[in-house]
Amino acid sequence: MNIIDLLSSPLQYEFMLRGMIAAVMVGIVCAVIGTFVVLRGMAFFGDALAHTILPGIALGYLISGNAREVLFWWALGTAIFASLGIGAISKQAQLKEDTAIGIIFAGMFALGIALISTVRSYAVDLSHFLFGDVLGVSTQSLWLILIFGGIVLLTVIAFYKEFTTISFDPILALTLRLPVNLLNNLLLILIAVTVAVSLQTVGVALMVAMLVTPAATASMLTHRLPVMMILAAGIASFSSVVGLYLSYYFSIASGSAIVLTATFLFILGFLWKRAKSI
Amino acid sequence: MYPQVIHQTDKPILNVQNLSVRYNGRVALEDINFHLHVGERVAVVGPNGAGKSTLFKVVAGVLQPNQGVVTISGSNPLVHQCIAYIPQRSQVDWTFPVNVADVVMMGRNAKLGLFKLPSKKDWDYVNHVLETVQLIDLSKRQINQLSGGQQQRMFIARALAQEAELMLMDEPLTGLDTPAQESLLELLDTLKGQNVTVMVATHDLEQASRHFDRIMLLNHKIIAFDKPSSVMKTENLLQAYGARLRSVHGEENLLALDDECCGDESEHEHH
Numbered sequence: 144m145n146i147i148d149l150l151s152s153p154l155q156y157e158f159m160l161r162g163m164i165a166a167v168m169v170g171i172v173c174a175v176i177g178t179f180v181v182l183r184g185m186a187f188f189g190d191a192l193a194h195t196i197l198p199g200i201a202l203g204y205l206i207s208g209n210a211r212e213v214l215f216w217w218a219l220g221t222a223i224f225a226s227l228g229i230g231a232i233s234k235q236a237q238l239k240e241d242t243a244i245g246i247i248f249a250g251m252f253a254l255g256i257a258l259i260s261t262v263r264s265y266a267v268d269l270s271h272f273l274f275g276d277v278l279g280v281s282t283q284s285l286w287l288i289l290i291f292g293g294i295v296l297l298t299v300i301a302f303y304k305e306f307t308t309i310s311f312d313p314i315l316a317l318t319l320r321l322p323v324n325l326l327n328n329l330l331l332i333l334i335a336v337t338v339a340v341s342l343q344t345v346g347v348a349l350m351v352a353m354l355v356t357p358a359a360t361a362s363m364l365t366h367r368l369p370v371m372m373i374l375a376a377g378i379a380s381f382s383s384v385v386g387l388y389l390s391y392y393f394s395i396a397s398g399s400a401i402v403l404t405a406t407f408l409f410i411l412g413f414l415w416k417r418a419k420s421i
Numbered sequence: 422m423y424p425q426v427i428h429q430t431d432k433p434i435l436n437v438q439n440l441s442v443r444y445n446g447r448v449a450l451e452d453i454n455f456h457l458h459v460g461e462r463v464a465v466v467g468p469n470g471a472g473k474s475t476l477f478k479v480v481a482g483v484l485q486p487n488q489g490v491v492t493i494s495g496s497n498p499l500v501h502q503c504i505a506y507i508p509q510r511s512q513v514d515w516t517f518p519v520n521v522a523d524v525v526m527m528g529r530n531a532k533l534g535l536f537k538l539p540s541k542k543d544w545d546y547v548n549h550v551l552e553t554v555q556l557i558d559l560s561k562r563q564i565n566q567l568s569g570g571q572q573q574r575m576f577i578a579r580a581l582a583q584e585a586e587l588m589l590m591d592e593p594l595t596g597l598d599t600p601a602q603e604s605l606l607e608l609l610d611t612l613k614g615q616n617v618t619v620m621v622a623t624h625d626l627e628q629a630s631r632h633f634d635r636i637m638l639l640n641h642k643i644i645a646f647d648k649p650s651s652v653m654k655t656e657n658l659l660q661a662y663g664a665r666l667r668s669v670h671g672e673e674n675l676l677a678l679d680d681e682c683c684g685d686e687s688e689h690e691h692h
Contacts, residue, residue: 182517
């Protein structure tokens with residue numbers, strides 16, 4: 144079997160092609176929003192947010208069954224609600240921010256598992272929520288991913304200079320009289336939409352890797368923010384494609400194959416950077 | 422999203438009345454009253470935690486006072502984009518993936534408006550202010566590769582790009598070597614002609630008295646605010662610095678200041 148056959152034979156299956164397009168789109172969206180997540184040190188927030196939406200998905204699962212297109216809306220609603228909620232809690236001074244987030248996210252995650260476990264034969268569906276089911280992406284789901292992913296990308300482009308300014312120097316943003324709170328909340332909502340969009344391809348447990356790893360790899364390769372975003376998007380889509388092929392040929396769960404590829408690229412970048420600085 | 426306002430030129434550029442700020446019950450600033458005229462250059466001197474950063478943040482409209490009124494050319498600071506706050510260098514994320522020109526361009530965000538990318542005219546403006554601060558050759562440098570003095574000058578360029586009329590500089594001299602300090606002070610001198618009003622927080626009394634029109638001696642309250650020769654008196658300094666000030670009996674009557682300066686006046690986080 145030559146290399147062309149090796150690459151093209153999985154794509155004769157429509158589910159494989161849909162999965163590939165979905166994974167690439169999710170990779171790009173996660174990488175672009177993830178650039179801000181990395182620069183602002185919000186990795187823990189992103190991880191917590193992904194886990195916090197599980198009870199919302201579980202509720203949708205109990206009410207309307209396992210239709211993925213319906214679950215997307217449940218995930219989206221919960222993610223937006225949770226992101227603004229966690230954002231508000233972070234501002235309270237009662238507990239340290241990471242402690243407060245940790246308590247809420249573990250509690251919500253446990254609630255989600257409890258709800259899902261009331262259904263008999265829940266194990267397969269739960270594992271899809273946790274680790275993704277990219278090969279089960281329907282045409283309708285794919286459209287949802289493309290439309291909402293596109294909205295996230297367009298919003299980032301539209302507010303690019305404002306997001307950059309509030310991330311680099313919030314006090315400058317305030318003296319320029321930018322609506323800093325509004326922009327912060329908009330960014331939280333974009334992260335939430337990204338989480339909902341990514342649910343089916345990587346699942347809640349591995350989501351943080353897609354948000355953080357490609358952007359972190361790109362940050363080691365460049366000192367310019369636009370270049371970092373484009374590189375991160377490239378690294379993420381490459382990881383998605385390679386990960387899906389690995390998943391196809393070696394029967395590895397697709398979400399973990401994508402994340403492992405991205406992690407491998409991070410290690411390569413890290414070693415390259417180390418070698419360069421010696 | 423970006424407001425515009427007309428300045429009342431008959432009003433002082435900055436007027437502060439009965440200003441008090443408390444953090445969790447602790448007094449940071451108490452009963453502050455003063456005003457500045459256009460083009461004045463004032464050093465704000467006081468020990469760590471005296472409230473210098475707090476005063477600047479209130480003046481910039483970034484922090485709301487518990488009491489009192491701040492006006493910029495007759496109106497609330499919140500309607501003005503002409504106030505530049507230059508942060509302490511320790512407060513800046515120097516690994517952020519931007520170069521010198523990118524940072525200076527951020528100052529033009531308000532002039533650009535929403536959804537607009539910088540035009541050639543904006544880049545020309547940025548290059549012009551980079552020439553003013555003598556950083557034009559380093560405009561493509563990542564900000565982490567600048568020296569301390571160059572980092573300060575980059576922020577002055579950003580303030581100029583913002584078309585700032587009131588520049589608030591928080592400890593700009595801290596951590597710089599003497600030549601870098603001198604060149605920064607010279608740069609501030611050249612800005613004098615542009616009608617930019619400058620307030621500089623500093624620990625260095627001696628430099629403050631040589632380079633500034635007036636000195637504000639601050640320790641939660643204003644202890645003295647006058648021309649340097651009138652402020653630099655033993656009783657004032659004792660009041661500001663208390664036990665940290667000792668008189669040393671040498672050939673002349675000298676005052677030594679035991680000020681453990683670290684450059685981090687982070688009174689907000691700690692109280």
